Amino acid sequence: MNKTILCVGAGIFQYYAIKKAKESGLRVFAIDKDEHAPGIALCDNFMPVSTKDIDAAIKAAKSLNKIHKINGVMTCGTDVSYTVAHIAKALNLPGIPPETALKATNKGIMREALKKGRVTVPEFSIINNLKDAISAAKKLKYPLVIKPVDNMGARGVRKLSCDKDLIVAWDEAFKYSTCKNIIIEKFVDGHEISLETIVENGKVHLVTIADRIIASSPYFIERGHTIPSIRPVNELKAAFQMAIKGIKALNITRGPVKFDMKLSSHGPIIGEMTARSSGGFHSQLTEPLATGMSSIKAVIDLALGFPLDISDITPKFLHAAAERSIYPKPGVVTSIKGVEKARAMKNIAGIFLNVREGDTLFPLKSNIGKAGHVVGFGNTRKEAIKTTLNAVKAIHIKTAEK
Ligand SMILES: Nc1ncnc2c1ncn2[C@@H]1O[C@H](COP(=O)(O)OP(=O)(O)O)[C@@H](O)[C@H]1O
Ligand SMILES: [Mg+2]
Known part of the structure; x- marks a missing residue:
């Protein structure tokens, strides 16, 4: 164990990054305000600090750095790339400058930067x-x-x-x-995709494109995503070209960049872009299940200053995977049944429940407060979706009006 990486966040999405780092033989430190975050158990050292509190995060990173020299800092699946960039700057680690990370976090600054870079924005x-x-x-x-x-x-x-x-x-x-x-x-009408890239020395590599199911207008609630995308190759190529333009406009030269994009009748439009890997079990599960790739491993390497190992983001097979959320009627949860049956179903990779009996489920207005998620896979897109939906159906969460 020679190198040490600091993970900003130890929640469910960072858990997969921490696990991958441990499997790669690294010493892993983490910070998170939640002292019960699932990734903590895998870490070599942990400090309970908010990932959004930049000063406190830098202070924690400096004290962890005294215990063992930190060689890289990263996150995964959550919008804390600004904190990551500040820590990288403070400890002189590989990464992007905080000003660049802010452009990929604050949607106002992002829209201005894209416009300045001649990227079409709404x-x-x-x-x-x-x-x-x-x-x-x-x-x-x-x-x-x-x-x-x-x-x-x-x-x-x-x-x-x-x-x-x-x-x-x-x-x-x-x-x-x-x-x-x-x-x-x-408002931009059109099919929504999530597009994941890795950048090294300014060269942009495409990782995956997932279709997103967005519902419940006037709110935008993601019901799930599927890899690969069902859209025609020419549209997806245009989306990747748009991603490259966005990356150049924000001048991101290293690390992961993840896009929400709309395939509009006027071509692809960037909804938002973030300098971190996707959450929602995309980079964590559906990407490796559908392609055998590990962009999280690539992100770890780049954070440590290593060159990109292209085999990490080269598909080993072209299968399919899907994630679907569970959304029972709002109310107080009176019973949860069928979880073990669903978990045992063929080609189900994960069932994640966020509720217990007695909890209250509120009507959804955002992606926060879902009852859970199911991730499944298959040889084809159709198979992966069917398998995942069957497992969702097998889970019965009863609620009663409050
Ligand atoms: N201008 C827009 N036109 C159509 N849909 C949009 C627009 N802006 C946001 N959305 C929808 O709202 C969702 C969330 O918006 P987004 O900008 O990605 O914010 P967040 O950081 O909260 O994900 C998007 O995934 C998309 O479905
Ligand atoms: Mg978004």
């Missing part, structure tokens, strides 16, 4: 009060989308069709913004 306006929002909406014209510039998981994001919607949505969006800046932008 017309947008950044505002901090409802009065200005109403004037901006008048100029932009409905349908629009409102979102806080600095959150994730579709918190506070909503489609708007009229001023009345905007007035109702404003407080929710505002509540979810720490810096109190809100974007309203033109």
